[in-house]
Amino acid sequence: MGARENILKRIRASRGVGPEPTQSERTAVEAHIREHPVGTRPDLDWPLKDRFREQCVRMSSTIDEVATLADVPRAVAEYLRENGLPARAVAWAELAALDWSTSGVVVEDRPATGDDLVGITSVHLAIAETGTLMVLSGPSTPAATSLLPETHIAVVPMDRMVVAMEEAWALTRGTHPDLPRAVNFISGPSRTADIEGQLQLGAHGPFRVHVIVVG
Amino acid sequence: MTTTTQPPRSTGHSTGVPAAPARNGTGTFKQRAHDKLHDAKVQRAMRNFNLAGARARAVDEVPNFEDIRVTGAAIRDRALANLDVWLERFEREATRRGTRVHWAESHADINRIVVEIARAANVRKIIKSKSMVSEESHLNDALEAEGFQVVETDLGEYIVQLARETPSHIIAPAIHKSRDDVADLFQEHHRTPRKDSAADLTMEARKFLREHFLSADMGISGSNFLIAETGSTFIVTNEGNGRMTTTLPRVHVAITGIEKVVPTLEDVSCLMRLLARSATGQTISNYISMNTGPKQAGDSDGPEEAHVIIVDAGRSRLLGSDMQEALRCIRCGACMNHCPVYQNIGGHAYGWVYPGPIGSVLTPNYIGLENALDLPNAATLCNQCGVVCPVKIPLPELMRRLREKQVERGLRPWQERVGLKAWAWAAERPAIYGWLTWVAARIGRLAGGQRRLIHRLPGNGWTQERDMPAPEGATFRELYAKRQAGRR
Numbered sequence: 275m276g277a278r279e280n281i282l283k284r285i286r287a288s289r290g291v292g293p294e295p296t297q298s299e300r301t302a303v304e305a306h307i308r309e310h311p312v313g314t315r316p317d318l319d320w321p322l323k324d325r326f327r328e329q330c331v332r333m334s335s336t337i338d339e340v341a342t343l344a345d346v347p348r349a350v351a352e353y354l355r356e357n358g359l360p361a362r363a364v365a366w367a368e369l370a371a372l373d374w375s376t377s378g379v380v381v382e383d384r385p386a387t388g389d390d391l392v393g394i395t396s397v398h399l400a401i402a403e404t405g406t407l408m409v410l411s412g413p414s415t416p417a418a419t420s421l422l423p424e425t426h427i428a429v430v431p432m433d434r435m436v437v438a439m440e441e442a443w444a445l446t447r448g449t450h451p452d453l454p455r456a457v458n459f460i461s462g463p464s465r466t467a468d469i470e471g472q473l474q475l476g477a478h479g480p481f482r483v484h485v486i487v488v489g
Numbered sequence: 490m491t492t493t494t495q496p497p498r499s500t501g502h503s504t505g506v507p508a509a510p511a512r513n514g515t516g517t518f519k520q521r522a523h524d525k526l527h528d529a530k531v532q533r534a535m536r537n538f539n540l541a542g543a544r545a546r547a548v549d550e551v552p553n554f555e556d557i558r559v560t561g562a563a564i565r566d567r568a569l570a571n572l573d574v575w576l577e578r579f580e581r582e583a584t585r586r587g588t589r590v591h592w593a594e595s596h597a598d599i600n601r602i603v604v605e606i607a608r609a610a611n612v613r614k615i616i617k618s619k620s621m622v623s624e625e626s627h628l629n630d631a632l633e634a635e636g637f638q639v640v641e642t643d644l645g646e647y648i649v650q651l652a653r654e655t656p657s658h659i660i661a662p663a664i665h666k667s668r669d670d671v672a673d674l675f676q677e678h679h680r681t682p683r684k685d686s687a688a689d690l691t692m693e694a695r696k697f698l699r700e701h702f703l704s705a706d707m708g709i710s711g712s713n714f715l716i717a718e719t720g721s722t723f724i725v726t727n728e729g730n731g732r733m734t735t736t737l738p739r740v741h742v743a744i745t746g747i748e749k750v751v752p753t754l755e756d757v758s759c760l761m762r763l764l765a766r767s768a769t770g771q772t773i774s775n776y777i778s779m780n781t782g783p784k785q786a787g788d789s790d791g792p793e794e795a796h797v798i799i800v801d802a803g804r805s806r807l808l809g810s811d812m813q814e815a816l817r818c819i820r821c822g823a824c825m826n827h828c829p830v831y832q833n834i835g836g837h838a839y840g841w842v843y844p845g846p847i848g849s850v851l852t853p854n855y856i857g858l859e860n861a862l863d864l865p866n867a868a869t870l871c872n873q874c875g876v877v878c879p880v881k882i883p884l885p886e887l888m889r890r891l892r893e894k895q896v897e898r899g900l901r902p903w904q905e906r907v908g909l910k911a912w913a914w915a916a917e918r919p920a921i922y923g924w925l926t927w928v929a930a931r932i933g934r935l936a937g938g939q940r941r942l943i944h945r946l947p948g949n950g951w952t953q954e955r956d957m958p959a960p961e962g963a964t965f966r967e968l969y970a971k972r973q974a975g976r977r
């Protein structure tokens with residue numbers, strides 16, 4: 275008998291039940307998955323955008339707001355200039371397609387490598403409770419772009435903002451019956467406190483996460 | 490210079506039976522605790538550590554935190570109650586999505602499976618994100634013995650790896666190391682000019698580890714949870730090394746215990762609220778990487794092979810026993826951050842992978858009660874741990890049960906057994922008991938002298954570190970009788 279069978283048998287023996295799961299056990303498990311009840315949560319009754327903004331700042335992200343997607347290139351250019359960062363970035367296709375011609379920023383539509391300094395992405399959804407960006411991997415949304423560059427700029431359209439993680443799952447079950455390979459939740463820049471408990475940003479991932487809310 | 494980091498070579502641990510790592514001090518818990526109490530560096534490092542305050546602030550923001558704890562405990566109990574069925578469900582879904590699921594009965598199995606995967610994929614360099622289960626099996630040693638290069642990437646784990654030590658805390662592995670220690674280690678291993686500030690040291694580690702991330706063939710991580718609904722792994726980090734480990738190398742292996750399965754995405758959302766607040770006082774950790782299967786068609790990143798190793802190694806024994814509640818643990822570290830014993834002696838004194846109150850419960854259960862005699866007693870039963878545990882594990886009660894088991898199995902030292910028997914015999918005979926305490930109170934008073942302090946009790950380590958206040962010369966019964974007489 276293989277390890278798998280031994281372990282499963284041992285679990286059942288410890289539980290004091292027969293060697294094979296019964297139909298009713300399996301049915302109960304599937305029923306819980308189908309119903310996927312939401313458990314007790316904190317009070318989530320705040321204005322969406324205010325909460326998101328406040329939590330982004332708490333997680334050491336910086337945040338800006340523009341009226342339309344067409345305003346994004348100018349906002350990106352300003353942010354890069356103010357922070358003394360290079361006016362050159364890689365971006366997800368959907369954002370590389372914006373009109374960058376007058377912004378002075380050179381934007382390439384390709385996945386980031388270890389040498390790129392600025393990565394621009396949008397989000398699948400944004401979570402107000404925790405100031406979190408939810409990004410999904412895919413051919414036009416490479417995971418590396420929000421991970422390898424020192425600066426990550428995330429564009430968050432207001433209509434993609436949800437209250438909490440549970441609402442994000444409810445929507446994602448509709449859009450992605452099979453989850454993509456990677457679902458990443460990003461809340462502020464990478465950090466560590468492993469040397470004498472002192473907080474340092476930019477342990478492995480970006481030093482800076484700049485969020486531009488649209489609308 | 491990309492390869493100046495020399496990961497420690499095998500120190501010759503057998504990979505089957507987990508032994509207390511000699512690297513962190515030898516001997517019994519008592520000896521190690523004594524050493525750590527007298528180690529100025531450990532004492533200074535432990536004072537730098539205030540995750541408890543951060544937790545308190547984060548918990549105070551949520552008025553119904555207690556109700557969320559109840560929900561969290563129920564979620565974990567639901568999974569444990571039908572553990573095998575949830576595991577099968579996870580396996581089915583993970584397999585459908587292209588993940589290869591392996592099962593390890595023992596620590597030796599873990600190491601064998603990882604070596605097989607690495608060999609089959611022609612791996613040379615391996616990067617690791619934190620995995621406590623791999624600490625149980627001494628996986629790094631096993632891999633290095635087979636000629637693989639292994640680099641830990643959690644900054645704390647990287648530091649203890651360079652120092653050839655083991656983690657002293659489950660979420661802050663190098664908490665016992667000072668900045669000076671780290672500066673020495675980096676100077677020696679990176680062969681770079683010495684850096685002094687935590688900021689410069691972190692930058693240097695980033696630079697060196699980035700090279701490793703980009704050149705590694707295989708990434709190994711733990712998985713905080715396995716999600717049965719979607720067949721996903723769920724890796725929580727603040728540094729982002731979990732993301733690197735699951736995004737860049739062409740093979741990813743997640744190693745985790747059978748108890749880590751969680752039914753649904755909603756369930757894991759609830760547990761995440763508890764985990765981040767309890768661990769570091771954050772509302773959420775910086776990165777959560779949920780991975781489901783390997784790279785898909787058209788993807789530019791992600792591993793070509795995704796593996797999950799589901800580990801028993803002693804866990805199934807706890808199911809259905811009076812220890813089952815310990816399997817709810819979500820490894821937040823709060824119990825150790827609030828433990829007065831841990832705060833004084835640090836993690837290494839506990840002698841195995843898991844320190845603090847949860848370690849005092851898991852270690853005897855996983856490696857045998859007879860191999861961890863002092864651990865269930867390494868607590869004051871003050872119940873700080875029980876109060877903060879986000880999934881309501883009754884840690885002091887579990888330690889008390891382990892103490893009982895030690896007594897039942899005759900594992901306590903003979904002096905203690907004889908002493909307790911004698912006490913029980915006397916306690917059942919009030920006249921004799923009264924006479925004995927009468928004598929003891931008077932001898933004690935004499936021994937206390939002028940200052941009323943006893944400096945040395947016979948055959949007892951208690952007075953090695955402090956004085957015992959001498960009795961007043963009368964027993965409780967005498968004082969009580971006098972008082973009652975006064976009232977009348």
Ligand code: SF4
Nearest residue numbers: 818819821822824878
């Ligand atoms: S026992 Fe509770 S407090 Fe301790 S690490 Fe586990 S979940 Fe956290």
